[in-house]
Amino acid sequence: MNGVVEMQIWQFSLVYLLLLVVLAVMKKCRINQTKLLVVASVRMTLQLVLAGLVLTYIFKNPHPVFTLLYLAAMTGFAIYRVLSKNKGINRRFQWVIALSIALSGIAIIVFFIRIVVGESLFNPQYVIPIAGMLMGNTMTGVTLGVKTFRESLNGQRPRIEALLNVGATPEKVLLPFVRQALETALLPTLNSMVGMGIVSLPGMMTGQILSGTLPTTAILYQIAIMIAICAAVCLSSFGALYFGYRTLYNERNQILLAGAGEGRT
Amino acid sequence: MNAILSASGLKFKNLIEYPPIEIPAGKATFITGESGSGKSTLLRLFNATASPSAGAILFQGRDLSGMNTVALRREVLLASQNVFLFDGTIRENFEQFYDYRDEKCPGEAEISGYLSLCCADFPPDARCETLSGGEKQRVFLAIHLSLSPKVLMLDEPTSALDEGTANRLFTQLKGHCAEKGITWIVVCHDQKLVEAYADDIIRLTRRAGA
Numbered sequence: 001m002n003g004v005v006e007m008q009i010w011q012f013s014l015v016y017l018l019l020l021v022v023l024a025v026m027k028k029c030r031i032n033q034t035k036l037l038v039v040a041s042v043r044m045t046l047q048l049v050l051a052g053l054v055l056t057y058i059f060k061n062p063h064p065v066f067t068l069l070y071l072a073a074m075t076g077f078a079i080y081r082v083l084s085k086n087k088g089i090n091r092r093f094q095w096v097i098a099l100s101i102a103l104s105g106i107a108i109i110v111f112f113i114r115i116v117v118g119e120s121l122f123n124p125q126y127v128i129p130i131a132g133m134l135m136g137n138t139m140t141g142v143t144l145g146v147k148t149f150r151e152s153l154n155g156q157r158p159r160i161e162a163l164l165n166v167g168a169t170p171e172k173v174l175l176p177f178v179r180q181a182l183e184t185a186l187l188p189t190l191n192s193m194v195g196m197g198i199v200s201l202p203g204m205m206t207g208q209i210l211s212g213t214l215p216t217t218a219i220l221y222q223i224a225i226m227i228a229i230c231a232a233v234c235l236s237s238f239g240a241l242y243f244g245y246r247t248l249y250n251e252r253n254q255i256l257l258a259g260a261g262e263g264r265t
Numbered sequence: 266m267n268a269i270l271s272a273s274g275l276k277f278k279n280l281i282e283y284p285p286i287e288i289p290a291g292k293a294t295f296i297t298g299e300s301g302s303g304k305s306t307l308l309r310l311f312n313a314t315a316s317p318s319a320g321a322i323l324f325q326g327r328d329l330s331g332m333n334t335v336a337l338r339r340e341v342l343l344a345s346q347n348v349f350l351f352d353g354t355i356r357e358n359f360e361q362f363y364d365y366r367d368e369k370c371p372g373e374a375e376i377s378g379y380l381s382l383c384c385a386d387f388p389p390d391a392r393c394e395t396l397s398g399g400e401k402q403r404v405f406l407a408i409h410l411s412l413s414p415k416v417l418m419l420d421e422p423t424s425a426l427d428e429g430t431a432n433r434l435f436t437q438l439k440g441h442c443a444e445k446g447i448t449w450i451v452v453c454h455d456q457k458l459v460e461a462y463a464d465d466i467i468r469l470t471r472r473a474g475a
Binding site for chain 1: 312313314315316334335336337338339342343344345347348349351362365366405408409412
């Protein structure tokens with residue numbers, strides 16, 4: 001196997017030409033998102049350049065504190081993104097979401113790196129990319145789960161009201177919403193597992209193959225990371241919803257939907 | 266007077282101030298008043314799905330604030346203005362509501378009896394999605410009536426019904442409640458119905474500044 005071909009900067013810049021194609025399609029179809037396209041491209045470029053520089057520095061100076069700081073920053077950003085996409089939920093629910101993401105993410109990372117791969121928890125070459133994939137997927141899953149939960153609660157007020165009025169407990173009234181939201185959170189991960197290897201060769205596997213790893217080794221990593229992602233998404237969404245829904249009713253068995261982000265999206 | 270529910274000094278969020286209220290047991294009490302006078306809120310205070318900001322409510326002489334609210338809602342049952350039925354047949358709806366209370370659903374004959382009592386003479390396997398607004402309202406009511414509460418609170422139960430059906434419904438309800446000793450509280454705008462069926466009337470007014 002050959003190592004990856006080093007791209008020259010001028011060759012690399014050619015890829016931005018593809019954005020002109022996207023721009024042309026947007027103009028033609030009058031899709032008013034050209035600003036977003038520019039912002040997204042610039043942000044992506046800057047963020048990745050920055051990540052590249054920081055990672056290069058950390059790999060050269062592999063101090064545990066750097067690895068931990070990077071991990072903390074990733075977790076913090078994931079939590080921030082989930083909460084900013086779900087504004088208006090009550091403070092306790094926000095804490096539950098934050099703890100679920102942090103605890104389940106860290107538990108799966110420890111299991112994966114320490115037990116499955118057998119590497120040191122402070123080896124940045126393993127911890128940072130794997131934690132990034134886990135946290136990225138966790139963020140998407142929890143965002144989707146909590147958003148679905150809030151929207152279905154707000155859309156089903158007459159049902160909630162009617163069931164409480166006949167003397168159903170808030171747990172019994174709310175649990176079907178929790179189940180439905182958890183399913184929604186898990187579906188994208190499960191669907192991507194179904195198509196994997198046929199419809200798409202996933203990013204990590206592609207990256208490893210490009211850099212010269214044997215495909216047989218690459219698939220082992222890919223299978224392992226997919227299962228880890230599935231578990232992380234499941235655990236964090238379960239934690240966020242299952243413990244979060246309990247913040248929506250009080251000791252008088254009144255359901256406080258304002259705490260679920262009433263009237264906001 | 267033997268009051269099953271009573272309230273004094275009742276306020277809700279400092280927006281609504283209620284006069285002293287006594288609901289006589291086994292009778293039909295109608296609540297009237299303009300929009301915003303707190304009629305529906307009063308029913309929600311009675312079943313503790315809302316809490317008063319001041320004052321006390323007594324149910325059978327016991328203060329609501331110390332009671333198990335789930336058990337209370339099964340005895341002081343509210344059929345709210347917002348009718349909700351699950352997708353599926355009428356029988357499935359009875360089953361779902363009973364399941365939410367962890368209780369056994371009544372049999373076919375009993376379901377038909379309650380439907381007929383509420384002027385909803387449909388077979389139990391009729392699908393609820395195909396019913397009109399007024400028909401859904403009566404099925405919703407039949408489910409609530411079948412749950413045999415001590416107090417049945419109905420919020421605008423005739424809002425989607427014509428005069429004839431509303432009269433037939435109230436006549437049958439009155440007979441059934443008298444026979445079973447059920448106290449019923451009705452929020453109703455229709456003055457003719459109020460005068461014809463009420464044993465007692467509570468008129469709420471909007472307070473200045475409310």
